[in-house]
Amino acid sequence: MFRTFGISASRRSGALAAPALLLALALGAAACGGDDTSSDGAAPGDGGPAATASASAAGKVTVSPAAGKSVAPGTPVTVTAAGDTLGTVTVTPKGKASDGVDPVEVTGKLAADGHTWTSDRTMTPGTAYTVTVTATDAAGKQATTTSDFRTTAAGKVNGVTATPLNNAVVGVGLPLSLAFDKPVADKAAVERALSITTTPAVKGSWGWLTDPLTGIQRVDWRPDTYWPTGTKVTLTARLSGIDTGDGRFLRRDIHDTFSVGTARISYADLAKHTMRVTENGRTVKNFKISGGSSAFPTWNGTMVVMAKQSTVRMTSASVNIATSEDSADFYDEDVHNAVRITTSGTFVHAAPWNDRYMGKQNKSHGCIGLSDADAKWFFDSAVRGDVVVSTGSTRAVVDKGNGYGEWNLSADQWHALSALA
Template identity: 40%
Template sequence: MIRTADTGHGRAPRRAVAGAAGLVALVLAGTAACSSSTSSSGGGHGSGGGDAAPATISVTLAKDSSGDVIPDQPVRIAVKGGTLASVTVADSKGDPVPGTLNAAGGTWTPSAPLAVGVAYTLSASAAPSGQGGKPTTDRVPFTVETPGSGSSMLLDSITPEKDAVVGVAMPVSVVFSKPVADSARAAVEKQLKVTTSIPVTGAWHWFSSTRADWRPQTYWKSGTKVTVDADLDGVSDGNGRIGVHDYQHSFTIGSDVEAVVDAAAHTMKVTQDGRLLRQLTVDTGAKGYQTWGGTMAVIDKQPQVEMTSCSVGIQCTPGGPNYYDLKLPWDVHLTFSGTYVHYSTGDTDPGDSTSHGCVHLSLADAKWFYGVVKQGDPVTVTGVPKNADPDNGYADFNLSWAQWTAGSTTPTS
């Protein structure tokens, strides 16, 4: 979906209640059924001086196969001996719950999933078919109970972290703890909202059943403040799990630091806000171990990482020609598969193509680059045969905008 991000945070808050994990159960006050035909005081079960019998109302909430309420499905209201006139739902504070009434079809659908652990009251009114009768009003209190453990839809992570300052190529990456069914992705995506202090066009893209990223069409502008609201309380993942939490992350786009590696020329140019800071000499991958190409947003950085040939599937036999097990400094992480920009004690004189896929710098240059770069800064590698897969880390900009929006569940606009 192409979405122009909101530029404020003025949406009405959802009534979210954090709870344990699992499905939801309905509790109706005064009855063990999912319907009621009790009229309100003065609601006209008597003739009221007329000959018409009062209408009767039956309210049914959608349930799954195990008998638990589905928070984002329509409520059905059947009327006998009359016509449905109005339906309202309020929470325990008396605040109205937004929804849409289809009087002809006899349904009321919440605009957003009902929240777990919150008490509601549904009020339905019907007019009698004959003349002289009085309207009937039915009030049905219920609670979408906090579920038990074992079947909740939870998030494994939202990247970047709260209050982070990141680079201009950093996407929002949401990872679910369990798979989201294809049939539920549109409803889940609708509840994943991005607001920005500077207007920006962006979209979600599903890489898999457990990962969805949001990126702008082009790089972020420095200084943009971003808020991610994952309003997942009460949302179904289509596989029998219901969200029990809302999540919010805010972060800021920092200075525009970009690095471009030319593998053929063995150079890396580093700019800040369009101004060249330095041109560095690099080594890149040898034949058969070529460095991944395209644009990769920095995942993270560490002052020291133990690099082993076995961990990336190169060689696990000590003494082999491509075996290594080294603790190396000033490591800037580019891909989940193990690509870094760093210094290597086995490659102390950069200027050719002899690495196993990483970008090697001299010790002094590696320390300098480590100090300049941050998470989300784009590192672009040219002159290599193949780009990194877009989900191999945060190489989201390796997809064209058309390819990106094709991975959304909502038609482009």
């Protein structure tokens, strides 16, 4: 069977979470007003004093943005000390952002001479911040300076969905993926805010893709070759306050980890009507299959398990094959043990109606069909990120953005899709 995104499921498996490009995270939160009061009781913008200070630091430390100012989230924070030496500098949010989001604390770096501190990231929109500075004069006397300012609220926002999340254990082919609600114009700004660490060290790159079916844009981090089994991956995405283009802001940072499990790679030969399943390089199963017919061939190329559902309703109308029951290609079926490998609707699933063709002919509408018993084994074993390599079909190689089709690119081709290449 062959179906596209949007077909309903009557029963769903809880074994796998849906992929990023098919999901939307609930990024909003209940509105909660932040504390707009500066250190002296005046609200930013009310013309309060620029800072409060103690001892000899008064007049020697300058903070920008000045107290009471309302600035864009991407505005750098700088602290300078005339003659004194800076000690600690903190830029701390006061309460929640105006839209209820938990704002980020702003980090920065101290210059080698000890007289200038500059922030190294963007700030959360709609947030009141307090800058607290300690400085020491030539006589060794320390003083503290504080100053308050506020970031402007985001008139437009962009949501982002990360995959995988929550310490998931995934297959060797699943990239780290961030999908955006709206297209990103300033891809370089987003990519500069992303950091990935792996244990052991793994070479790879970020790359930008657009799903040809849904139009969803995403940036994925893909290793040059499949993940080594046992790899631990940590993502740090300092996205809060980044303008993705035309004043549309991201509001949250993302921090998450996942790990890589069994190297499960299946090889479907559409010409021989067989599929061989390997685990950590060892063949564990050989199946007879029936793939897509000559009229509706299965994709060639490398695909990745995105999700699985115990029952999926598949219809010919949903893929514009046939809408009339009079058509020989009409179907409307509840399909069991369905493992999705493309956004466009390619599954590995049970196809008992084609049992007589298993191992002999390709008779499906694009999916890879198995017997009931074989489909159950494959379904029970599959996890997000497992790899399915399809060869011997008359159809083209699957598009790089159709599911996780990026494995059909060489490492050099993939690196070229980075906005910082």
